[in-house]
Amino acid sequence: MEHPKKIITSSIVIVIFVLLVTLSSWYVWSEIYFGNVCSCTIPLPMLIPVLASIGLLTGTLFYYIMSPKNGTKKINRAILLKMLDKKEAAIVDALLDNRGEITQSAVGSLTGLSKVNVFRTAERLARKGMIEKEQHGKTNMLRLSGEIMDAFC
DSSP, X not given: OOHHHHHHHXXXXXXXXXXXXXXHHHHHHHHHHTTOOOTTTXXXXXXXXXXXXXXXXXXHHHHHHHSOOOOOOOXXXXXXXXXXXXXXXXXXHHHHHTTTEEEHHHHHHHHXXXXXXXXXXXXXXXXXXXXXXXXXXXXXXXXXXXXXXXXXX
């Protein structure tokens, strides 16, 4: 919810709470003033818990409205791939297809890039912080970085 909408909605909740308390107080005052006070007419022992419950509900609503939402938006795959050059996009696409982890030699066979192109492009992506390279025997294991993986999963 946008900031002005939060303020307006919160103000409405507070105004309704103040109105309910004012009307309840006015009702009790008028019954006492005109001498119509009877334990059967105004359940005074119940008035305080009711007003406290309304206050608690108002506070909870206010907190819910004003608290930031923790939902994270997922990144559209096509948008990310458009920001990369052709070779980088091919490697990231192969990583996304394989749940964020693939060997460097498998990237070459999946994308059709030469070993040198895969190596240099993977180095460039690692410098950008998009992937992590880890020695895995005679080949490297390529993994999407945590932030990139979180954005897609």
